Amino acid sequence: MSRLLTAMNELIQIFKEYxxxxxxxxTLSKGEVKTLLSKELGINLEAAKDKAALDKMFKDLDANADGTVDFTEFITLVAAITAILQGS
Ligand SMILES: [Ca+2]
Structure with a gap:
Protein backbone atom coordinates (compact mmCIF):
# COMPACT_ATOMS: atom_id res chain seq x y z
CA MET A 1 0.00 0.00 0.00
CA SER A 2 1.23 3.50 -0.80
CA ARG A 3 2.30 5.78 2.03
CA LEU A 4 -0.69 8.06 1.48
CA LEU A 5 -3.16 5.17 1.50
CA THR A 6 -1.45 3.83 4.63
CA ALA A 7 -1.85 7.24 6.30
CA MET A 8 -5.51 7.46 5.25
CA ASN A 9 -6.17 3.96 6.54
CA GLU A 10 -4.53 4.91 9.81
CA LEU A 11 -6.89 7.91 10.14
CA ILE A 12 -9.86 5.57 9.69
CA GLN A 13 -8.51 3.16 12.31
CA ILE A 14 -7.82 5.95 14.83
CA PHE A 15 -11.33 7.35 14.37
CA LYS A 16 -12.88 3.89 14.84
CA GLU A 17 -10.78 3.22 17.93
CA TYR A 18 -11.99 6.37 19.72
CA THR A 27 -19.40 9.04 15.87
CA LEU A 28 -17.28 10.73 18.52
CA SER A 29 -18.97 12.00 21.66
CA LYS A 30 -17.58 15.00 23.53
CA GLY A 31 -15.78 12.67 25.94
CA GLU A 32 -14.27 10.69 23.06
CA VAL A 33 -13.09 13.92 21.39
CA LYS A 34 -11.47 14.95 24.67
CA THR A 35 -9.64 11.61 24.93
CA LEU A 36 -8.54 11.70 21.28
CA LEU A 37 -7.22 15.27 21.55
CA SER A 38 -5.30 14.32 24.67
CA LYS A 39 -3.80 11.00 23.55
CA GLU A 40 -3.19 11.72 19.87
CA LEU A 41 -2.44 15.46 19.83
CA GLY A 42 -1.31 16.25 23.37
CA ILE A 43 -4.13 18.77 23.78
CA ASN A 44 -5.29 18.35 27.37
CA LEU A 45 -8.67 19.81 28.29
CA GLU A 46 -9.13 17.87 31.50
CA ALA A 47 -9.20 20.73 34.00
CA ALA A 48 -12.49 22.32 34.99
CA LYS A 49 -11.26 25.65 33.60
CA ASP A 50 -10.85 23.99 30.20
CA LYS A 51 -14.51 22.98 30.00
CA ALA A 52 -15.44 26.09 28.01
CA ALA A 53 -12.56 25.48 25.60
CA LEU A 54 -13.64 21.87 25.11
CA ASP A 55 -17.27 22.93 24.60
CA LYS A 56 -16.20 25.50 21.99
CA MET A 57 -13.91 23.07 20.17
CA PHE A 58 -16.60 20.40 20.11
CA LYS A 59 -19.17 22.89 18.81
CA ASP A 60 -16.75 24.01 16.09
CA LEU A 61 -16.04 20.41 15.08
CA ASP A 62 -19.72 19.45 15.05
CA ALA A 63 -20.41 21.24 11.76
CA ASN A 64 -23.95 19.90 11.35
CA ALA A 65 -24.76 20.51 15.03
CA ASP A 66 -26.13 17.02 15.72
CA GLY A 67 -24.26 16.67 19.00
CA THR A 68 -21.65 14.22 17.71
CA VAL A 69 -18.52 14.36 15.55
CA ASP A 70 -18.70 12.03 12.55
CA PHE A 71 -15.79 10.92 10.36
CA THR A 72 -16.18 13.80 7.89
CA GLU A 73 -16.13 16.32 10.73
CA PHE A 74 -13.08 14.55 12.24
CA ILE A 75 -11.03 14.65 9.03
CA THR A 76 -11.83 18.35 8.66
CA LEU A 77 -10.01 18.85 11.96
CA VAL A 78 -7.12 16.64 10.83
CA ALA A 79 -6.85 18.57 7.55
CA ALA A 80 -6.82 21.91 9.38
CA ILE A 81 -4.10 20.78 11.80
CA THR A 82 -2.09 19.22 8.94
CA ALA A 83 -2.20 22.54 7.08
CA ILE A 84 -0.88 24.32 10.18
CA LEU A 85 1.95 21.76 10.59
CA GLN A 86 2.89 22.03 6.93
CA GLY A 87 3.09 25.81 7.16
CA SER A 88 5.36 25.85 10.19
CA1 LIG B 1 -21.94 16.20 13.74
Missing amino acids: AGKEGDAK
Missing part, protein backbone atom coordinates in the same frame (compact mmCIF):
# COMPACT_ATOMS: atom_id res chain seq x y z
CA ALA A 19 -15.55 6.38 18.35
CA GLY A 20 -16.00 2.83 19.64
CA LYS A 21 -15.26 3.70 23.26
CA GLU A 22 -18.82 4.67 24.22
CA GLY A 23 -22.25 5.11 22.62
CA ASP A 24 -22.51 5.23 18.82
CA ALA A 25 -19.40 3.57 17.34
CA LYS A 26 -19.72 5.65 14.16
Whole structure:
Protein backbone atom coordinates (compact mmCIF):
# COMPACT_ATOMS: atom_id res chain seq x y z
CA MET A 1 0.00 0.00 0.00
CA SER A 2 1.23 3.50 -0.80
CA ARG A 3 2.30 5.78 2.03
CA LEU A 4 -0.69 8.06 1.48
CA LEU A 5 -3.16 5.17 1.50
CA THR A 6 -1.45 3.83 4.63
CA ALA A 7 -1.85 7.24 6.30
CA MET A 8 -5.51 7.46 5.25
CA ASN A 9 -6.17 3.96 6.54
CA GLU A 10 -4.53 4.91 9.81
CA LEU A 11 -6.89 7.91 10.14
CA ILE A 12 -9.86 5.57 9.69
CA GLN A 13 -8.51 3.16 12.31
CA ILE A 14 -7.82 5.95 14.83
CA PHE A 15 -11.33 7.35 14.37
CA LYS A 16 -12.88 3.89 14.84
CA GLU A 17 -10.78 3.22 17.93
CA TYR A 18 -11.99 6.37 19.72
CA ALA A 19 -15.55 6.38 18.35
CA GLY A 20 -16.00 2.83 19.64
CA LYS A 21 -15.26 3.70 23.26
CA GLU A 22 -18.82 4.67 24.22
CA GLY A 23 -22.25 5.11 22.62
CA ASP A 24 -22.51 5.23 18.82
CA ALA A 25 -19.40 3.57 17.34
CA LYS A 26 -19.72 5.65 14.16
CA THR A 27 -19.40 9.04 15.87
CA LEU A 28 -17.28 10.73 18.52
CA SER A 29 -18.97 12.00 21.66
CA LYS A 30 -17.58 15.00 23.53
CA GLY A 31 -15.78 12.67 25.94
CA GLU A 32 -14.27 10.69 23.06
CA VAL A 33 -13.09 13.92 21.39
CA LYS A 34 -11.47 14.95 24.67
CA THR A 35 -9.64 11.61 24.93
CA LEU A 36 -8.54 11.70 21.28
CA LEU A 37 -7.22 15.27 21.55
CA SER A 38 -5.30 14.32 24.67
CA LYS A 39 -3.80 11.00 23.55
CA GLU A 40 -3.19 11.72 19.87
CA LEU A 41 -2.44 15.46 19.83
CA GLY A 42 -1.31 16.25 23.37
CA ILE A 43 -4.13 18.77 23.78
CA ASN A 44 -5.29 18.35 27.37
CA LEU A 45 -8.67 19.81 28.29
CA GLU A 46 -9.13 17.87 31.50
CA ALA A 47 -9.20 20.73 34.00
CA ALA A 48 -12.49 22.32 34.99
CA LYS A 49 -11.26 25.65 33.60
CA ASP A 50 -10.85 23.99 30.20
CA LYS A 51 -14.51 22.98 30.00
CA ALA A 52 -15.44 26.09 28.01
CA ALA A 53 -12.56 25.48 25.60
CA LEU A 54 -13.64 21.87 25.11
CA ASP A 55 -17.27 22.93 24.60
CA LYS A 56 -16.20 25.50 21.99
CA MET A 57 -13.91 23.07 20.17
CA PHE A 58 -16.60 20.40 20.11
CA LYS A 59 -19.17 22.89 18.81
CA ASP A 60 -16.75 24.01 16.09
CA LEU A 61 -16.04 20.41 15.08
CA ASP A 62 -19.72 19.45 15.05
CA ALA A 63 -20.41 21.24 11.76
CA ASN A 64 -23.95 19.90 11.35
CA ALA A 65 -24.76 20.51 15.03
CA ASP A 66 -26.13 17.02 15.72
CA GLY A 67 -24.26 16.67 19.00
CA THR A 68 -21.65 14.22 17.71
CA VAL A 69 -18.52 14.36 15.55
CA ASP A 70 -18.70 12.03 12.55
CA PHE A 71 -15.79 10.92 10.36
CA THR A 72 -16.18 13.80 7.89
CA GLU A 73 -16.13 16.32 10.73
CA PHE A 74 -13.08 14.55 12.24
CA ILE A 75 -11.03 14.65 9.03
CA THR A 76 -11.83 18.35 8.66
CA LEU A 77 -10.01 18.85 11.96
CA VAL A 78 -7.12 16.64 10.83
CA ALA A 79 -6.85 18.57 7.55
CA ALA A 80 -6.82 21.91 9.38
CA ILE A 81 -4.10 20.78 11.80
CA THR A 82 -2.09 19.22 8.94
CA ALA A 83 -2.20 22.54 7.08
CA ILE A 84 -0.88 24.32 10.18
CA LEU A 85 1.95 21.76 10.59
CA GLN A 86 2.89 22.03 6.93
CA GLY A 87 3.09 25.81 7.16
CA SER A 88 5.36 25.85 10.19
CA1 LIG B 1 -21.94 16.20 13.74
